[in-house]
Amino acid sequence: MFGVPHTLFAIPARAAAKPLALLSLLALLGACSKAPESTSPTTQGAGGVTAGHGVSDERLVKAGSEPDVWLGHGRTYDEQRYSPLKQIDAANVGRLGLAWSYRLPTRRGTEATPLVVDGVLYTTGPWSIVYAMNAASGELLWTYDPKVPTEWARYACCDVVNRGVAAWGDKIFVATLDGRLVALDASTGEMRWSTQTTDPERPYTITGAPRVVKGKVIIGNGGAELGVRGYVSAYDADSGQQAWRFYTVPGDPSLPFESEVLQGAADTWKGGEWWKIGGGGTVWDSMAYDPELDLLYVGVGNGSPWSRHIRSPGGGDNLFLSSIVALKPDTGAYVWHYQTTPGDSWDYTATQHMILTDLEIGGQLRKVIMQAPKNGFFYVLDRQTGELISASNFVQTTWASHIDMETGRPVETPGARFADAPSFALPSPFGGHNWHPMSYSPDTGLVYIPAQEFPFVYGKDETFKYAPGYWNLGVDGSLSATPEDPEVAKQLAAMIKGRIIAWNPVTQKEAFHVDHPGPWNGGLLTTGGNLLFQGTPGGQFSAYRADNGERLWEFSAQTGIVAAPITYRVDGVQYVAVMAGWGGTFPLFFGSAYPPSNEPVNELLVFKLDGDAILAPPVRLEQVLPEPPEQKVDAEILARGKKDYHLRCAMCHGESAVGGGILPDLRYMNSQTHQDFYAIVLGGARSKSGMPPFGQILSAEEVDGIHAYIIDRAQNAWAQQATVGE
Numbered sequence: 001m002f003g004v005p006h007t008l009f010a011i012p013a014r015a016a017a018k019p020l021a022l023l024s025l026l027a028l029l030g031a032c033s034k035a036p037e038s039t040s041p042t043t044q045g046a047g048g049v050t051a052g053h054g055v056s057d058e059r060l061v062k063a064g065s066e067p068d069v070w071l072g073h074g075r076t077y078d079e080q081r082y083s084p085l086k087q088i089d090a091a092n093v094g095r096l097g098l099a100w101s102y103r104l105p106t107r108r109g110t111e112a113t114p115l116v117v118d119g120v121l122y123t124t125g126p127w128s129i130v131y132a133m134n135a136a137s138g139e140l141l142w143t144y145d146p147k148v149p150t151e152w153a154r155y156a157c158c159d160v161v162n163r164g165v166a167a168w169g170d171k172i173f174v175a176t177l178d179g180r181l182v183a184l185d186a187s188t189g190e191m192r193w194s195t196q197t198t199d200p201e202r203p204y205t206i207t208g209a210p211r212v213v214k215g216k217v218i219i220g221n222g223g224a225e226l227g228v229r230g231y232v233s234a235y236d237a238d239s240g241q242q243a244w245r246f247y248t249v250p251g252d253p254s255l256p257f258e259s260e261v262l263q264g265a266a267d268t269w270k271g272g273e274w275w276k277i278g279g280g281g282t283v284w285d286s287m288a289y290d291p292e293l294d295l296l297y298v299g300v301g302n303g304s305p306w307s308r309h310i311r312s313p314g315g316g317d318n319l320f321l322s323s324i325v326a327l328k329p330d331t332g333a334y335v336w337h338y339q340t341t342p343g344d345s346w347d348y349t350a351t352q353h354m355i356l357t358d359l360e361i362g363g364q365l366r367k368v369i370m371q372a373p374k375n376g377f378f379y380v381l382d383r384q385t386g387e388l389i390s391a392s393n394f395v396q397t398t399w400a401s402h403i404d405m406e407t408g409r410p411v412e413t414p415g416a417r418f419a420d421a422p423s424f425a426l427p428s429p430f431g432g433h434n435w436h437p438m439s440y441s442p443d444t445g446l447v448y449i450p451a452q453e454f455p456f457v458y459g460k461d462e463t464f465k466y467a468p469g470y471w472n473l474g475v476d477g478s479l480s481a482t483p484e485d486p487e488v489a490k491q492l493a494a495m496i497k498g499r500i501i502a503w504n505p506v507t508q509k510e511a512f513h514v515d516h517p518g519p520w521n522g523g524l525l526t527t528g529g530n531l532l533f534q535g536t537p538g539g540q541f542s543a544y545r546a547d548n549g550e551r552l553w554e555f556s557a558q559t560g561i562v563a564a565p566i567t568y569r570v571d572g573v574q575y576v577a578v579m580a581g582w583g584g585t586f587p588l589f590f591g592s593a594y595p596p597s598n599e600p601v602n603e604l605l606v607f608k609l610d611g612d613a614i615l616a617p618p619v620r621l622e623q624v625l626p627e628p629p630e631q632k633v634d635a636e637i638l639a640r641g642k643k644d645y646h647l648r649c650a651m652c653h654g655e656s657a658v659g660g661g662i663l664p665d666l667r668y669m670n671s672q673t674h675q676d677f678y679a680i681v682l683g684g685a686r687s688k689s690g691m692p693p694f695g696q697i698l699s700a701e702e703v704d705g706i707h708a709y710i711i712d713r714a715q716n717a718w719a720q721q722a723t724v725g726e
């Protein structure tokens, strides 16, 4: 949104950014979403080092005492993403070099945190594909492709990404984009069991990593934007049998509630028919576990639709949206909750990374859980009781002035709920912090936050009508399109920021920060070597001093990095690994921020001291903007087209019709695609590639308007190109 001058993000690797040819984009889309030859899941194995091991409950509980491995998503159950390894340290990190790399045969977003178990590295790529490799040499041991139907991509709000696997016993667990939970033999990649965890008739997706607690595999799901009811489930790791399910929002109140807790939650929903759309509250990413208290913490997402005016017109907190919920992992029984954003209307999820530690606060040692959710406040809670200990904003928050310590609730600013007029707000639906993992270093006592500032205009979609299987926001996205006035656009662009914030959770104050050229930077890792690692969308993978943020080392990855790094040790050698690969929700909607210059590559990069491997060079994109057709409609139809485009198309093809290199940039349509426009948009001619047919919800007149708006944007780009050429 708010088209950003490219100079704001002038990063060497992408400085030569040029427009993409539609043909190369279509080729690219085809390459990544070609229908599989066989529809049954496949495993391919190779010889060499054998995978397979025993990850016991005891090993998971004591994972902190095994520095060589990375056994769980956040390394340890407390999800600190800190490793005590210090062979690589602030003094010698300048010698860090590439040990090996592995290029994934797909070009969609890469968000996984790898696991390393006894010399074997397990990771995932787009389309929920699993890879097992020799962690020292990079030799591929096996891959598993769950053969997610490519047309399911239409339900993926945020690209066909996957954030990783879980390990337990002799199995590896992956959850697939189309809602399956699959157990694989860790040695061979053969499927042991598979179970559908979602209703295939609803637009559920899974992108998160499972966790395993005491022999139960815990998994949530996503899809709130499209219209689903959120829940988290547990499955027996041996048999795949469902053990329990906890719904995060109440269902149809005319039917019996699943529990008394949900009956109570239903009192906080007033009016409306939220259950038809689903209500949201998806548990799509973060979890943590405290073995001593035996509590499982899950982060709950935003409402469906976003706008409470539609979802719950009588008001109310709408439990358990945007909450941290503590559950008993054996039964799924509710223990406590803390709601960060009561009555969410802004997509302010509480699914962001949660970290457990013990902090001395006011002379007392407190067992805390910490989170920096999208809403911009950093929370420190007592993890036994859910009591709010402290909260302070880590980025600018226009929607609420502060958190009232008496009530534990945010104090909202007038007009923030855009009831009568649109509201200009920080943070945006992208959040002050999104899914990108934080890190907590017990050495420095600081929490490192991949933070961002990003304005957004929230306004009601007065025309909202529930459209099953399509985006259902209830918010008018066209209000956040790039302003036509270049001066206003420039002012807004200056407000868009990204940085690492080193946060002191005891004093609730920033210790220091590291500024980046823009937002949507990668996840974080800290180590015993006083190091902090992070990648950026510009493709720089860097090491900083953890105690003061000084940049010590960097590597050009040739593609954007959003995932979090890990570190591990094999035969006495310490490695640092990160999944590089641009994608996810941000480039889909806000491609103008980081226009691609290369064909996207997905690559696992692994470093060690004195590593001397060399990355294969990137492929430069050919760029030709076809001359756009003439405009045949009047200003009124064009204005309506702009609105409909931002309601129906922008979340995948980019605000203001500027693509981010993942899916087709529609300004580059050739004459044949212009001719086929109705067949594609209304008839579903490209549904196999994930492009939904809109015949049910858009009229031919509305498609005319959308087409006209795209032509207008293409003409605009054509004119700009001519100006540059003069």
Ligand code: CA
Binding pocket: 224, 225, 301, 302, 347, 349
């Ligand atoms: Ca959301």
